[in-house]
Amino acid sequence: MVPLVRAACLTNYHEVATASGLNPVRMLLDAGLNPGVLEEPDLMIPVEAVARLLQASADASGNRSFGLCMARSRQLSNLGPVGLLMRDQVTLRDSLQMLIRYQSLLNGALSLTLEESGDTVVIREAVLAGGIHQPTLQRVELVLGVTVRLIRQLSGQDWRPRRICLEHSAPHDLGIHTQVFACPIEFDADFNGIVCNKTDLDAPNPTADPAMIRYAQKLLEDSLRLSESRILDDVRRTIFLLLPSGRCSIEKVSEHLGVVPRTVQRRLAEHDQSFSSMLNDIRKELAARYVYESNRALTDIADSLGFTAPSSFSRWYLAQFGISAKESRARRLTGNKK
Template identity: 30%
Template sequence: MERASRTTSAGWVSAIGHALAVDGLDIAALFRELGLDTDVLTDPDARISQDSMTRVWHLAVERSGNPAIGLNMARVLRPGHFSVVGYSLMSSRSLREGFGRVVRYQRLIGESSDMMMQIEPDTCRLQFAIHGDRLPAALQSVEAAMAYALAFCRWMTADPIVPIKATFARSEPQDVAPYRALFECPLEFDAPAYSLLMSRQLMEAPLATANDSLAKLHDRFAGDFLARFESDPVTHQTRQVLCRLLPQGEPKRQTVASAMNMSTRTLQRRLQEEGVSFQQLLERTRRELALQYLGQPQLTLFEIACMLGFADPSNFFRAFKRWFGLPPGQYREQVLQDQSEEE
């Protein structure tokens, strides 16, 4: 039976792109060389298959000649790469609490990621794994996660944190220098797992960026997003593809299925299992996006119709009146009036 591919968030792929650029590589060029859709690189809500990213890592190593290229992730730190998960981490009271949130919400970053936190009397071990989908995961992907996590710790504390030990479930590379330069601690290769062993006192120290109110707000956003993602994963993924394709015209079922690496019949069956048809999801997505776009006064009604994939604006006007009982222009006037009164 065909199944949906495990995916990686566009935010994490953006981080990978910045890391590859350190070695002079253009991730868009790598995507094109591999026959992958480059549109996902500019869509913050997109998801990219894990196998596609595995192929990108392999090609990046081949083109750069740098098998330690994953460690570049420590040099491109941006909280937005984790989306709401990153902001949730930033507002946590301690690194331990923050990485607890990363463990809880990690599927939003990548469905193949598997991070664990083990607490001992004096230490805290962050353990990392990236599971392959149809292809074995590239070792650079898990080393990238380790490098990014350490860089985040150093950035959050404004301190040059040094782990007690870094372990790698791989043989020792020919050139260990990049690993020594980044981790600055004893390195153990051929270990049972990839991990960073940290001081528990350091992990539980208060953070200057702590904000309980923001942390609760981010938890709610991340929790809601995760609940939708886990309960209806194919519906969620299909909606993201539709959002990306709609500005090009009404997406065909076959085009969407191809973008998700499955057959049209499989897509139809998987959506039915989650209680929705392709046409229902298309209409629901258009309806939700229409409300978002109409709240942006700089967009004309014609532009909104095009962004929703309507070839003729009159079709958009009729659809909107069917959905909400009034024309889009009248709806916009009411929304903008309400906004001005609230101000």
């Protein structure tokens, strides 16, 4: 099943494309999208087409921060009913948990998780590329930029995270990153996400409206029941979550989802999928991304993909791609990806 995303993800695309010297209508058509999607924010469109559009726009304009530029004007209203539900939660923690619960209604290729340790919170982001060697940089920065914007709308414009972590390498010009994030940024990190203080999540929301929460949540629960792809989204997100721990088995994924392994197997089979093939596909996608888009050490990449030893990763990579990870990176650095 093709992952879909709300057309609202392209909010402000026309303005950023025009300011970057592009013809937005032509760019949309070339990416396989009808320009009319910009006027239909609730329309679900293919994630792959959006990915092509953002990357082509960044390449054609020479603006590596294209996606981040689009994030600068986002509001909770761009999330539709999910934004409405987030706005009226009692605390920021509650708002983020609602975003995580209903993320499949916004973007079928995105996984957000909330991890707490001591006085630190990590809002971790994982993006499915939709294919090997499909760049994700623009989508990753767009989502993180939008998330920071939404948190500031909920907590106040003075809110600052401790740092932003990005798996890819730094651009030559950090002007837009500094403007949007306004905090330290770690490139070539081992995950994409936002690191902040636990106390930030507990601040009360003085404008919370329980009546509006009930109304918005009913709309969203009805939508979830109509979502046939939810099991695939849930399994993908859980694989992303458990993969770095080295404990990504069907038993652990099933335990995380609160069902028995047989149920997961049956539901995946209904979509012509198996757990092992999905796990391997996600590993391949992430391995290609880490090798091509970052300068992280190959030993760190092996850990992130759940391999117990670098040698296991090396053998697996060679079997999957017909070339070693070291040679893949060398070809990237010389501009030859064939």
